[in-house]
Amino acid sequence: xxxxxxxxxxxxxxxxxxxxxxxxxxxxxxxxxxxxxxxxxxxxxxxxxxxxxxxxxxxxxxxxxxxxxxxxxxxxxxxxxxxxxxxxxxxxxxxxxxxxxxxxxxxxxxxxxxxxxxxxxxxxxxxxxxxxxxxxxxxxxxxxxxxxxxxxxxxxxxxxxxxxxxxxxxxxxxxxxxxxxxxxxxxxxxxxxxxxxxxxxxxxxxxxxxxxxxxxxxxxxxxxxxxxxxxxxxxxxxxxxxxxxxxxxxxxxxxxxxxxxxxxxxxxxxxxxxxxxxxxxxxxxxxxxxxxxxxxxxxxxxxxxxxxxxxxxxxxxxxxxxxxxxxxxxxxxxxxxxxxxxxxxxxxxxxxxxxxxxxxxxxxxxxxxxxxxxxxxxxxxxxxxxxxxxxxxxxxxxxxxxxxxxxxxxxxxxxxxxxxxxxxxxxxxxxxxxxxxxxxxxxxxxxxxxxxxxxxxxxxxxxxxxxxxxxxxxxxxxxxxxxxxxxxxxxxxxxxxxxxxxxxxxxxxxxxxxxxxxxxxxxxxxxxxxxxxxxxxxxxxxxxxxxxxxxxxxxxxxxxxxxxxxxxxxxxxxxxxxxxxxxxxxxxxxxxxxxxxxxxxxxxxxxxxxxxxxxxxxxxxxxxxxxxxxxxxxxxxxxxxxxxxxxxxxxxxxxxxxxxxxxxxxxxxxxxxxxxxxxxxxxxxxxxxxxxxxxxxxxxxxxxxxxxxxxxxxxxxxxxxxxxxxxxxxxxxxxxxxxxxxxxxxxxxxx
Ligand SMILES: Nc1ncnc2c1ncn2[C@@H]1O[C@H](COP(=O)(O)OP(=O)(O)OP(=O)(O)O)[C@@H](O)[C@H]1O
Numbered sequence: 001x002x003x004x005x006x007x008x009x010x011x012x013x014x015x016x017x018x019x020x021x022x023x024x025x026x027x028x029x030x031x032x033x034x035x036x037x038x039x040x041x042x043x044x045x046x047x048x049x050x051x052x053x054x055x056x057x058x059x060x061x062x063x064x065x066x067x068x069x070x071x072x073x074x075x076x077x078x079x080x081x082x083x084x085x086x087x088x089x090x091x092x093x094x095x096x097x098x099x100x101x102x103x104x105x106x107x108x109x110x111x112x113x114x115x116x117x118x119x120x121x122x123x124x125x126x127x128x129x130x131x132x133x134x135x136x137x138x139x140x141x142x143x144x145x146x147x148x149x150x151x152x153x154x155x156x157x158x159x160x161x162x163x164x165x166x167x168x169x170x171x172x173x174x175x176x177x178x179x180x181x182x183x184x185x186x187x188x189x190x191x192x193x194x195x196x197x198x199x200x201x202x203x204x205x206x207x208x209x210x211x212x213x214x215x216x217x218x219x220x221x222x223x224x225x226x227x228x229x230x231x232x233x234x235x236x237x238x239x240x241x242x243x244x245x246x247x248x249x250x251x252x253x254x255x256x257x258x259x260x261x262x263x264x265x266x267x268x269x270x271x272x273x274x275x276x277x278x279x280x281x282x283x284x285x286x287x288x289x290x291x292x293x294x295x296x297x298x299x300x301x302x303x304x305x306x307x308x309x310x311x312x313x314x315x316x317x318x319x320x321x322x323x324x325x326x327x328x329x330x331x332x333x334x335x336x337x338x339x340x341x342x343x344x345x346x347x348x349x350x351x352x353x354x355x356x357x358x359x360x361x362x363x364x365x366x367x368x369x370x371x372x373x374x375x376x377x378x379x380x381x382x383x384x385x386x387x388x389x390x391x392x393x394x395x396x397x398x399x400x401x402x403x404x405x406x407x408x409x410x411x412x413x414x415x416x417x418x419x420x421x422x423x424x425x426x427x428x429x430x431x432x433x434x435x436x437x438x439x440x441x442x443x444x445x446x447x448x449x450x451x452x453x454x455x456x457x458x459x460x461x462x463x464x465x466x467x468x469x470x471x472x473x474x475x476x477x478x479x480x481x482x483x484x485x486x487x488x489x490x491x492x493x494x495x496x497x498x499x500x501x502x503x504x505x506x507x508x509x510x511x512x513x514x515x516x517x518x519x520x521x522x523x524x525x526x527x528x529x530x531x532x533x534x535x536x537x538x539x540x541x542x543x544x545x546x547x548x549x550x551x552x553x554x555x556x557x558x559x560x561x562x563x564x565x566x567x568x569x570x571x572x573x574x575x576x577x578x579x580x581x582x583x584x585x586x587x588x589x590x591x592x593x594x595x596x597x598x599x600x601x602x603x604x605x606x607x608x609x610x611x612x613x614x615x616x617x618x619x620x621x622x623x624x625x626x627x628x629x630x631x632x633x634x635x636x637x638x639x640x641x642x643x644x645x646x647x648x649x650x651x652x653x654x655x656x657x658x659x660x661x662x663x664x665x666x667x668x669x670x671x672x673x674x675x676x677x678x679x680x681x682x683x684x685x686x687x688x689x690x691x692x693x694x695x696x697x698x699x700x701x702x703x704x705x706x707x708x709x710x711x712x713x714x715x716x717x718x719x720x721x722x723x724x725x726x727x728x729x730x731x732x733x734x735x736x737x738x739x740x741x742x743x744x745x746x747x748x749x750x751x
Contacts, residue, residue, distance in 0.1 A: 052086065053348075055602060056600075066346050067348045067602065069349070069601075069603075070385070070601055071351065071353075073657075074358070074361070075375075079353075094138060094143055097143050097144070108214075108218035112215050117327070119170060121362075122166060122363075124355075126170075128352060129354060130153055130155065131354065132151050135349045135558065137347045137555055137557045138346060138347065139345060140345055145344040148550060149334055149550050150331070150549065151548070152589075153585070153592075154323075155374075157510075160319045174205045174208050175234070177203075177206045178209045219337040220337045228529075232322055235260075235264040236261075238257045266530060267527060276318045320520075321518065321519065330549075332552050344557050349595070353592070355379065357500070359500075359501075361611045363611075367504075368501065368502045383494065385597070389603075447465055449511060452511045462508065467482065467489075487504045494656025495655070497655045548588060548591060568594050569591065608649065
């Protein structure tokens with residue numbers, strides 16, 4: 001760890017050679033993203049998130065190939081912050097045609113996304129609760145011509161149900177703070193008086209709300225459109241206050257609040273009531289959508305701590321559906337502001353997903369929820385992509401091109417992470433299989449769906465089957481371990497370095513199709529007040545509604561991306577129509593991965609420097625269950641600048657990211673001295689001037705380019721890179737070798 005540490009602008013940033021950068025989230029770093037740093041030239045930048053932006057931009061300009069930057073890491077490790085800096089930096093260095101994409105616009109975009117898609121969780125005070133793909137499309141001159149945002153895996157149920165002591169989306173608090181003071185549209189939204197904010201919270205939320213309104217203005221969202229947002233948010237809020245009861249038939253517990261919700265939505269109370277309660281699955285009276293969970297509410301929960309407490313209400317499905325529709329509308333309005341008719345050639349896509357979730361890391365004793373499982377699943381799939389791109393593919397290429405060249409032999413093939421397939425194995429469209437229970441080992445998502453559809457299926461039968469397939473075996477590296485709490489189990493994420501305890505209580509009910517969620521879109525489209533904003537969205541956009549937002553496609557490239565995403569979903573159209581949540585989740589992650597796969601991918605690993613959990617004793621955390629030797633590590637803490645590092649935690653993250661495996665493979669596959677000595681023995685006849693003149697020389701080979709390091713030295717690409725047609729076999733071989741290999745950084749001593 002010490003050898004990796006490097007001071008940079010008063011902060012800690014770690015980097016490796018190769019297509020990957022590692023960032024240990026610093027706690028404060030105003031100088032790190034200053035204009036001075038922005039203006040630094042190439043080579044000065046590494047290690048810095050701007051260096052990744054530069055590399056992606058240069059690679060795109062040189063190869064005309066789409067690029068993707070994928071950020072990986074735990075929740076709170078700094079992915080979103082770095083994403084924002086990366087996009088801002090790219091837009092700054094590239095410039096835009098006619099200054100359409102000012103820094104102000106990007107700032108506004110992120111302010112809006114943060115308000116509607118972020119919330120405070122136990123791991124991060126401003127955690128992203130959806131996956132986002134931000135694409136910048138560049139024209140022939142390398143300037144930003146247009147841009148687009150696509151979002152998936154929105155944790156929409158957070159408006160109705162969330163872990164104890166966690167908040168709903170930020171925007172609700174902003175609205176709550178301003179409902180009595182703000183002029184115009186906001187004041188027209190009556191807010192239930194029983195929920196209030198502390199004075200300091202209120203002041204902060206008011207400022208944020210003003211910032212949000214200004215940002216919406218910058219993004220061209222009109223006052224009338226803004227009003228529609230406040231109305232729907234107000235309605236969601238009042239639905240929560242209305243609660244639900246079962247007196248004969250299911251109905252609202254407090255009609256006055258339900259009446260207000262109906263008024264804000266522009267529909268009648270009866271209409272709202274039937275949309276919420278009609279065809280609702282049995283036992284689906286869900287917990288409240290109330291905002292704040294006071295200590296007195298906690299007792300009203302189901303004892304598991306997985307739901308927010310408060311009054312009983314079955315408007316959860318409706319509230320989640322309304323929020324999902326609102327979010328989809330928001331993304332399409334943002335895309336309206338980002339699109340342009342300019343012709344674009346290729347793009348840089350930045351992917352940010354909610355980080356790995358582990359309540360124990362935040363000192364919470366509760367089990368992780370189904371939504372947290374979904375975010376962890378997406379992280380696992382991205383990790384798998386990293387493994388495939390960085391290790392498996394590189395190894396194949398090495399075998400193919402350099403087989404037998406390294407005297408040390410080929411590096412061993414690393415086993416791929418196990419969990420992604422464990423989770424989604426067997427999730428296929430229902431039309432090609434029967435829904436009867438099978439004895440075949442299936443993934444967790446499959447089993448969940450199957451048990452939800454089976455009469456008599458419960459969480460206990462689900463876990464029973466899960467353990468019968470994947471339970472602990474002698475000598476095996478089990479990804480699944482039992483817990484002593486009922487309906488709890490452990491999953492070993494990140495190759496068993498991050499053990500997360502899940503609580504499966506209520507999962508079956510959660511994945512059952514809830515028609516109220518579907519009814520939300522009908523209700524909005526038929527609203528007497530706001531239907532115009534929601535009406536036009538039909539057809540294929542509707543099929544993906546609630547899953548992927550931002551498929552309108554403003555530019556040619558955006559259209560292409562949207563088509564490709566839709567294609568991913570077409571294999572599961574029947575499933576989507578069937579509203580199987582598990583299949584939708586798998587398809588969304590598939591769509592995310594497919595959209596990245598077509599590009600050249602740059603990975604950024606963000607690491608959490610320390611965890612708040614387990615009363616400050618990191619050895620008490622389940623995440624420390626790494627291996628026998630790791631368990632014995634002392635809880636060593638290192639001081640670095642102003643920051644205390646939790647070294648065991650960092651080690652576990654490093655191990656889980658498989659970065660060291662990738663590094664070892666690069667090192668073994670392309671050992672500096674060995675390969676270069678061999679390389680030189682075979683091919684130095686092609687560049688004798690380099691070997692003879694320079695003595696100790698430092699050669700940097702990046703992509704297909706070679707350059708001598710000494711300033712002014714002209715033995716560059718022209719001489720080394722271009723083998724004439726009549727070149728000797730060895731020279732042609734050399735060239736082919738050159739064009740197929742990616743030599744990241746090779747330093748050697750030349751005789
Ligand atoms: N480079 C940085 N400099 C200063 N603060 C940072 C930096 N990176 C992250 N932070 C701070 O760390 C906190 C968490 O960052 P951020 O929200 O970006 O994490 P994340 O990985 O996106 O989390 P999640 O996955 O939960 O969304 C924020 O409060 C942010 O201000």
